[in-house]
Amino acid sequence: MAQANKDTWSADQYSKFLKDRTRPSIDLLAHVPNLSPKRVVDIGCGPGNSTAVLVDQYPNAKISGFDTSPDMIRKAKETLPNVDFEVADLQSFKPDVPVDVLFSNAVFQWLPNGKRIEIVTRLMDHLTPGGSLAFQIPYNLNEPSHASMREVADMPNKPWSETLKRANISRDQFPSPTEIWDGLKPLCADLDIWQTTYMHVMENHEGIVEWVKGTGLRPYVDPLDENAKKEYIETYLGKLKKAYKAQNDGKVLLPFPRLFVVATKA
Incomplete structure (x- = not known):
């Protein structure tokens, strides 16, 4: 793919x-x-x-x-x-x-x-x-899993802000x-x-991150150094936790x- x-x-x-x-x-x-x-x-x-x-x-x-x-x-x-x-x-x-x-x-x-x-x-x-x-x-570009990528990328004054601005990432429906x-x-x-x-049944919110690391998250994190990448992913994970409620057994459903x-x- x-x-x-x-x-x-x-x-x-x-x-x-x-x-x-x-x-x-x-x-x-x-x-x-x-x-x-x-x-x-x-x-x-x-x-x-x-x-x-x-x-x-x-x-x-x-x-x-x-x-x-x-x-x-x-x-x-x-x-x-x-x-x-x-x-x-x-x-x-x-x-x-x-x-x-x-x-x-x-x-x-x-x-x-x-x-x-x-x-x-x-x-x-x-x-x-x-x-x-x-x-x-x-x-799924309008799903929280992907909309959150863009929202985090567009945050000002972050370690990734200038790099991703120069990368000019564009994903269109x-x-x-x-x-x-x-x-x-x-x-x-x-x-x-x-x-x-x-x-899709994820073990936790971190599972969503692992899923998108293999595909949609790549254009956002590949250009970053390790420190910026780590902080970007942590911020992105925080948004996922707000967007997707964990089930009673702790698992997370990803539409x-x-x-x-x-x-x-x-």
């Missing part, structure tokens, strides 16, 4: 919640109509967890995967040595021959704002007739379902769009909205 800041992704950090991160892949694949594809590509395959779902579903297909992160590809090759993996970028992706299923788990949100629909529609050109583009993305529909429907025989909110799209080419 890595596409941004490709040299700083950590397969080990990402894999701490691998079961929860893999479940959307399973749910997405359940809606893909192609029963016997010959060629399948996992776009932004991460450590190979989504690719493993594809291998189980399509044992006779030629499956490959790519990611911008060398560490993710290293882990994927260790996990699935019989699958072809490579370091590559979605924005320049062009398969040698048309593909039956293009699959992507939590990648397209990292694409540049303004180019997302353009890139997604271009992927349809690489499908066989009747082939499917299936992707899901986190749809992915295009709406109506925008996706207008962009993709002219190319599709069928287009299925839906949203699901998962309730996590995701947007799903399955576009079948005409």
Whole structure:
């Protein structure tokens, strides 16, 4: 799933919640109509967890995967040595021959704002007739887990203030379902769009921090020195404790909205 800041992704950090991160892949694949594809590509395959779902579903297909992160590809090759993996970028992706299923788990949100629909529609050109583009993305920028990142980053006179101001971090909400529909429907025989909110069970509020360290928190903490990073995370954790009430057993429920799209080419 890595596409941004490709040299700083950590397969080990990402894999701490691998079961929860893999479940959307399973749910997405359940809606893909192609029963016997010959060629399948996992776009932004991460450590190979989504690719493993594809291998189980399509044992006779030629499956490959790519990611911008060398560490993710290293882990994927260790996990699935019989699958072809490579370091590559979605924005320049062009398969040698048309593909039956293009699959992507939590990648397209990292694409540049303004180019997302353009890139997604271009992927349809690489499908066989009747082939499917299936992707899901986190749809949670307005959730406290992510809004708090921006709020902490924007605090004045903090050890991180100038560094993050220079970093000019910009995370924009992915295009709406109506925008996706207008962009993709002219190319599709069928287009299925839906949203699901998962309730991930965290052991405590620190668990939320560990979750987002593997993905959304990275642009905020990667540019910081260790002292600034520590204080930023402590301040962020304080906001999480106010936003998410602990349950009677001490665990914390993390609502996590995701947007799903399955576009079948005409």
